[in-house]
Amino acid sequence: MNREPSERVDVCIVGAGPAGGLMADGLARRGHDVVVLEAGPRFDADHEDRERRMERSIRPGHGPDSVWEMGGERDAYESTGEQYYPLNAARVKGVGGSTLHWQGMVMRLHERDFRLETETGVGADWPIAYDDLRPHYADAEDELGVAGASDNPFAPPREHPHPQPAFEPSYSDSLFADACEELGIATHSVPNARLSEGREGRSACVGYGTCQPVCPSGAKYDATIHVERAEAAGARVLDRAPVQRLEHDDAGERVTAAVYATPEGEQHRQEAREFVLAAGGVENPRLLLLSESEQYPDGLANSSGLVGRFFHDHLFAGVGGTLDRPTRQNHVGFNTTESHQFYDQPPDGSRGAIKLEFLNYAGPSPVEMALGGDDWGDEMLDRIRANYGTHVAVGALVEQRPRAENRIRLHPERTDDHGNPVPDVVWSLSDDERRTIERANEIQRRIMDELGADVEWTVGPESTGPAFHHMGTTRMGADPESSVVDSQLRTHDLGNLTVASSSVFPTGGAMNPTLTIAALALKAADHVDERL
Amino acid sequence: MELTRRDVLAALAASGAAAGASVSLASDPGDGPVGDHEVDTLVAVARVVYPSAVDGVESFVGQYSVERARDRPEYASGVADAVAALDEYSRTWEDAEFVDLDAERADRTLSGFEVDTADPDPEGSDRERVRYYLVNELLYALFSTPTGGSLAGIENPQGHPGGTTSYQRGPE
Numbered sequence: 069m070n071r072e073p074s075e076r077v078d079v080c081i082v083g084a085g086p087a088g089g090l091m092a093d094g095l096a097r098r099g100h101d102v103v104v105l106e107a108g109p110r111f112d113a114d115h116e117d118r119e120r121r122m123e124r125s126i127r128p129g130h131g132p133d134s135v136w137e138m139g140g141e142r143d144a145y146e147s148t149g150e151q152y153y154p155l156n157a158a159r160v161k162g163v164g165g166s167t168l169h170w171q172g173m174v175m176r177l178h179e180r181d182f183r184l185e186t187e188t189g190v191g192a193d194w195p196i197a198y199d200d201l202r203p204h205y206a207d208a209e210d211e212l213g214v215a216g217a218s219d220n221p222f223a224p225p226r227e228h229p230h231p232q233p234a235f236e237p238s239y240s241d242s243l244f245a246d247a248c249e250e251l252g253i254a255t256h257s258v259p260n261a262r263l264s265e266g267r268e269g270r271s272a273c274v275g276y277g278t279c280q281p282v283c284p285s286g287a288k289y290d291a292t293i294h295v296e297r298a299e300a301a302g303a304r305v306l307d308r309a310p311v312q313r314l315e316h317d318d319a320g321e322r323v324t325a326a327v328y329a330t331p332e333g334e335q336h337r338q339e340a341r342e343f344v345l346a347a348g349g350v351e352n353p354r355l356l357l358l359s360e361s362e363q364y365p366d367g368l369a370n371s372s373g374l375v376g377r378f379f380h381d382h383l384f385a386g387v388g389g390t391l392d393r394p395t396r397q398n399h400v401g402f403n404t405t406e407s408h409q410f411y412d413q414p415p416d417g418s419r420g421a422i423k424l425e426f427l428n429y430a431g432p433s434p435v436e437m438a439l440g441g442d443d444w445g446d447e448m449l450d451r452i453r454a455n456y457g458t459h460v461a462v463g464a465l466v467e468q469r470p471r472a473e474n475r476i477r478l479h480p481e482r483t484d485d486h487g488n489p490v491p492d493v494v495w496s497l498s499d500d501e502r503r504t505i506e507r508a509n510e511i512q513r514r515i516m517d518e519l520g521a522d523v524e525w526t527v528g529p530e531s532t533g534p535a536f537h538h539m540g541t542t543r544m545g546a547d548p549e550s551s552v553v554d555s556q557l558r559t560h561d562l563g564n565l566t567v568a569s570s571s572v573f574p575t576g577g578a579m580n581p582t583l584t585i586a587a588l589a590l591k592a593a594d595h596v597d598e599r600l
Numbered sequence: 601m602e603l604t605r606r607d608v609l610a611a612l613a614a615s616g617a618a619a620g621a622s623v624s625l626a627s628d629p630g631d632g633p634v635g636d637h638e639v640d641t642l643v644a645v646a647r648v649v650y651p652s653a654v655d656g657v658e659s660f661v662g663q664y665s666v667e668r669a670r671d672r673p674e675y676a677s678g679v680a681d682a683v684a685a686l687d688e689y690s691r692t693w694e695d696a697e698f699v700d701l702d703a704e705r706a707d708r709t710l711s712g713f714e715v716d717t718a719d720p721d722p723e724g725s726d727r728e729r730v731r732y733y734l735v736n737e738l739l740y741a742l743f744s745t746p747t748g749g750s751l752a753g754i755e756n757p758q759g760h761p762g763g764t765t766s767y768q769r770g771p772e
């Protein structure tokens with residue numbers, strides 16, 4: 069394929085995940101010349117290829133990151149904080165980005181999330197309010213084909229129903245609903261970025277049950293949809309074209325080119341009028357730091373010194389066990405009931421947001437048990453029967469507060485396949501966060517007790533891990549001294565550089581971020597369009 | 601429980617080898633690396649590793665393996681290679697190829713080769729490849745079908761597109 073740069077380009081977008089895909093689509097459809105530079109490959113999108121990847125994901129013998137070919141020198145990283153961060157499990161590089169692997173839960177942040185500091189005295193405020201994002205949320209739900217219902221008493225206000233009907237609750241949801249009702253905990257449906265009805269030539273969910281990391285039917289949304297749409301509208305997408313750095317003009321006010329490498333070992337410069345960084349919450353700050361120049365020795369758009377700072381994620385908390393009766397798990401790979409009753413942070417800021425999830429895939433599946441055992445024949449079947457069928461689990465996402473010491477920085481020694489310093493993830497938990505996880509565990513245990521479950525495991529403060537949502541590293545704000553981008557997602561320092569990503573979130577609540585990423589990308593596309 | 605043509609198609613779908621029910625299933629191996637001997641060996645392995653409640657093993661494994669090998673040369677040569685490794689072990693310890701062993705000796709041979717405790721690895725040692733290309737191959741095929749799943753209590757197992765109603769249903 070020809071990977072020479074294009075001439076007379078309006079917009080150059082770095083990264084072909086949902087943020088880059090939505091912006092490329094929106095801008096190309098408005099008649100702008102768009103080039104997308106994507107570091108990873110374009111995976112075959114056919115059904116057969118997806119089924120083979122699904123097989124890799126189910127069968128032991130393949131590394132967990134190998135389904136989407138992550139790892140190696142290209143993706144080298146370090147994790148030097150108190151808490152280990154498994155970065156390559158937390159992202160995919162390729163056309164479609166991390167949504168190839170994602171779970172696809174998509175909910176709006178709450179109104180309070182946008183003014184957390186004002187309301188609770190901790191965290192930070194966003195420079196925009198829920199109402200500013202509200203129309204873009206509705207558009208984002210439409211773009212992603214979200215299946216949802218309006219039965220959630222805790223959800224922020226909305227005008228229209230979701231574009232697709234919600235998935236019905238599972239059998240195990242009904243067990244949880246009874247127990248929760250006894251305890252006064254309200255349960256409700258989950259908005260899912262997967263089709264409950266076919267649309268635009270895409271299949272409805274058919275129940276492969278392997279959504280994360282791969283949906284063979286294409287019912288689960290992934291960003292290849294918008295990348296392909298952008299291409300149909302005239303955008304040019306170069307895969308395996310990792311951007312090495314951004315260059316700026318003499319005045320230091322505008323980005324002039326994105327320098328990218330090709331598989332043939334060449335380097336090219338893509339010039340454009342506007343640039344969009346959509347490389348995810350880790351690579352966005354890294355690329356800005358790699359783009360240091362004489363004028364900007366600390367990296368581009370970094371006059372605040374905050375590029376890479378305030379890295380935060382959501383923390384997982386969970387309790388699981390078994391009942392004395394069948395629970396019918398692992399038929400599908402997504403959840404259909406949650407509770408947002410413990411979401412809103414108390415006014416004294418004493419704990420973060422908690423989002424409860426009732427799993428439809430608790431415990432091992434029979435095929436996993438068959439493949440991973442050291443027996444066969446009738447003995448194996450007895451083991452599978454004894455271990456499958458009665459598991460239940462309640463998970464939760466717990467809010468992490470943005471703290472400056474948690475950060476993405478360039479590692480001083482280790483370099484990637486192009487000789488660039490690798491990202492170093494410096495990550496830790498605070499005592500407040502540990503307490504919020506404990507609070508989530510308490511609620512989860514009460515529910516499990518009410519169900520009469522035998523609790524077998526707890527993911528608590530000591531064993532928690534990240535939910536793979538990379539936020540905060542190019543935070544949005546009104547003040548150039550304390551933020552990297554403004555409310556239009558444009559960097560304070562360079563007038564034609566937009567950052568579209570959860571990296572702009574000042575705080576992240578406890579909702580999975582991608583619907584908000586999509587809403588922000590649609591908003592940013594409007595602003596770029598206005599400037600062009 | 602009887603494995604049927606529907607299960608063969610389901611198992612093939614779970615491995616990205618066939619598309620839809622329109623496929624006509626061949627049982628003639630043709631002349632790739634997976635020939636009659638390889639298919640017979642897979643059937644013999646399946647008789648050891650499949651639960652005794654499963655019927656119709658020969659036609660299920662035969663049709664599945666032939667179809668799967670047809671357009672996946674790298675997989676086909678992995679199977680052929682693993683069969684050769686198993687035969688070599690079997691000849692050394694039992695003086696016969698694996699297909700010629702009776703049920704008890706076949707089980708003893710696989711266990712003696714420590715295939716039960718081996719980590720499946722397509723690029724690993726002999727026993728790891730036997731585990732990956734023969735044992736786990738067959739178990740994946742079985743447990744991603746509705747019939748195999750049902751043995752374990754799940755009629756819509758992972759890897760099988762069994763729709764979106766089974767997850768809502770309670771136990772019978």
Ligand SMILES: Cc1cc2nc3c(=O)[nH]c(=O)nc-3n(C[C@H](O)[C@H](O)[C@H](O)COP(=O)(O)OP(=O)(O)OC[C@H]3O[C@@H](n4cnc5c(N)ncnc54)[C@H](O)[C@@H]3O)c2cc1C
Nearest residue numbers: 083085086087107161162165166171172173311580581582
């Ligand atoms: C296992 C898992 C489960 C998840 N589940 C959910 C969920 O249920 N709900 C939810 O909301 N979110 C979920 N997420 C998170 C979600 O995937 C991300 O929020 C989302 O994909 C981010 O979109 P993005 O476009 O900003 O970045 P990405 O999707 O990561 O895309 C960035 C793209 O930029 C490319 N890139 C990086 N550096 C460069 C460079 N230098 N040059 C060119 N290209 C570059 C990358 O290759 C990549 O393709 C999950 C993530 C994972 C890993």
Ligand code: SF4
Nearest residue numbers: 273274276277279283
């Ligand atoms: S259950 Fe998941 S993997 Fe299966 S079709 Fe539905 S969305 Fe796709």
